[in-house]
Amino acid sequence: xxxxxxxxxxxxxxxxxxxxxxxxxxxxxxxxxxxxxxxxxxxxxxxxxxxxxxxxxxxxxxxxxxxxxxxxxxxxxxxxxxxxxxxxxxxxxxxxxxxxxxxxxxxxxxxxxxxxxxxxxxxxxxxxxxxxxxxxxxxxxxxxxxxxxxxxx
Amino acid sequence: xxxxxxxxxxxxxxxxxxxxxxxxxxxxxxxxxxxxxxxxxxxxxxxxxxxxxxxxxxxxxxxxxxxxxxxxxxxxxxxxxxxxxxxxxxxxxxxxxxxxxxxxxxxxxxxxxxxxxxxxxxxxxxxxxxxxxxxxxxxxxxxxxxxxxxxxxxxxxxxxxxxxxxxxxxxxxxxxxxxxxxxxxxxxxxxxxxxxxxxxxxxxxxxxxxxxxxxxxxxxxxxxxxxxxxxxxxxxxxxxxxxxxx
Amino acid sequence: xxxxxxxxxxxxxxxxxxxxxxxxxxxxxxxxxxxxxxxxxxxxxxxxxxxxxxxxxxxxxxxxxxxx
Numbered sequence: 265x266x267x268x269x270x271x272x273x274x275x276x277x278x279x280x281x282x283x284x285x286x287x288x289x290x291x292x293x294x295x296x297x298x299x300x301x302x303x304x305x306x307x308x309x310x311x312x313x314x315x316x317x318x319x320x321x322x323x324x325x326x327x328x329x330x331x332x333x334x335x336x337x338x339x340x341x342x343x344x345x346x347x348x349x350x351x352x353x354x355x356x357x358x359x360x361x362x363x364x365x366x367x368x369x370x371x372x373x374x375x376x377x378x379x380x381x382x383x384x385x386x387x388x389x390x391x392x393x394x395x396x397x398x399x400x401x402x403x404x405x406x407x408x409x410x411x412x413x414x415x416x417x
Numbered sequence: 418x419x420x421x422x423x424x425x426x427x428x429x430x431x432x433x434x435x436x437x438x439x440x441x442x443x444x445x446x447x448x449x450x451x452x453x454x455x456x457x458x459x460x461x462x463x464x465x466x467x468x469x470x471x472x473x474x475x476x477x478x479x480x481x482x483x484x485x486x487x488x489x490x491x492x493x494x495x496x497x498x499x500x501x502x503x504x505x506x507x508x509x510x511x512x513x514x515x516x517x518x519x520x521x522x523x524x525x526x527x528x529x530x531x532x533x534x535x536x537x538x539x540x541x542x543x544x545x546x547x548x549x550x551x552x553x554x555x556x557x558x559x560x561x562x563x564x565x566x567x568x569x570x571x572x573x574x575x576x577x578x579x580x581x582x583x584x585x586x587x588x589x590x591x592x593x594x595x596x597x598x599x600x601x602x603x604x605x606x607x608x609x610x611x612x613x614x615x616x617x618x619x620x621x622x623x624x625x626x627x628x629x630x631x632x633x634x635x636x637x638x639x640x641x642x643x644x645x646x647x648x649x650x651x652x653x654x655x656x657x658x659x660x661x662x663x
Numbered sequence: 664x665x666x667x668x669x670x671x672x673x674x675x676x677x678x679x680x681x682x683x684x685x686x687x688x689x690x691x692x693x694x695x696x697x698x699x700x701x702x703x704x705x706x707x708x709x710x711x712x713x714x715x716x717x718x719x720x721x722x723x724x725x726x727x728x729x730x731x
Binding site for chain 1: 445589598
């Protein structure tokens with residue numbers, strides 16, 4: 265390689281390396297703020313203030329879902345299998361909502377420790393399968409509910 | 418090796434070679450597209466959770482994953498432009514940017530439409546969606562930088578640098594779902610066994626569609642690269658002869 | 664691996680299990696995305712060659728001093 269080309273290559277490499285280091289450090293510094301939601305364990309650990317607008321991510325706890333007959337109000341708990349947060353929501357749930365499903369809720373915690381949600385989103389996991397495969401796996405006793413999404417929380 | 422390298426950089430050589438390849442690539446593209454789309458729409462079983470919205474997966478995933486290839490491609494071509502001043506490399510940087518913007522825009526739009534019913538929202542500022550939107554603006558930036566700078570040599574250098582810098586964002590997009598918690602699901606690990614989740618009935622049509630979209634990417638890139646060659650080399654003897662023989 | 668066709672009628676296929684809007688708008692956009700990026704360069708090539716041809720003819724017929 266000719267010297268002037270080697271010099272140009274070195275300049276390009278230097279710019280690329282220094283910029284990626286700068287970006288890496290910035291992202292590291294910001295990483296708390298880039299997270300979309302708090303986990304129930306973070307909430308239990310007192311990282312969230314009463315009335316603060318936040319998101320919480322977790323699984324809808326099995327057996328926790330209750331709906332009122334005369335209103336749109338639903339109650340359920342979000343769990344990360346260590347801690348859980350009781351949630352109240354008035355509105356329409358996404359199609360994928362059910363017990364055992366990963367969800368993200370937006371809202372704030374009131375003084376009784378109840379999370380009043382203004383929006384509920386379903387967090388789909390990365391597993392795709394047909395009803396037949398799902399039924400066969402359940403018959404074989406394999407837990408198919410968001411197995412890997414668990415690792416996220 | 419060096420001879421091959423400098424030959425590849427010759428627009429005339431590329432124009433002739435790609436002219437021979439193009440019909441085959443187009444034929445393969447349509448074959449993959451036809452089989453892939455028919456399989457995805459008609460034959461894939463509905464998802465146990467998402468029902469038939471899983472059809473969207475088969476166009477969203479190939480386009481979104483290939484959209485991440487644009488900045489690395491442009492960065493390699495950009496480095497060659499900066500260091501060796503190869504003509505063809507700058508043409509690749511120029512033609513890749515708008516096509517990359519199309520890929521990114523389609524990935525964002527199809528993901529949004531998919532999200533309406535599965536997530537319950539068409540947009541959220543999570544790590545994955547935000548970084549992909551940022552890639553769209555970066556690519557628009559490369560396109561407008563080129564048209565803003567009148568000096569074509571300066572434009573080539575500026576675009577090459579921006580392409581190299583833009584690669585950092587690709588790493589962020591790729592690992593956003595692992596580094597932070599997001600609404601977007603992480604990448605899937607596909608398995609060979611047909612009685613588990615993510616088995617062949619899910620991924621074989623996906624592989625076909627990824628092939629189809631890669632071929633489309635190659636065909637569209639080659640076509641616009643050939644156009645750019647004709648425009649830049651219009652005063653060269655071989656283009657004049659080519660035009661005379663029309 | 665290859666399952667049976669998942670639909671028993673054409674209207675069921677169009678309905679896409681209630682997700683007709685989502686599925687068909689994405690496939691519609693996909694068609695536009697492919698079509699635009701294949702047809703635009705194709706027409707552009709015709710345009711460029713026509714333009715070059717016209718210039719060549721003009722240049723050949725013109726006197727040398729007004730040649731580019």
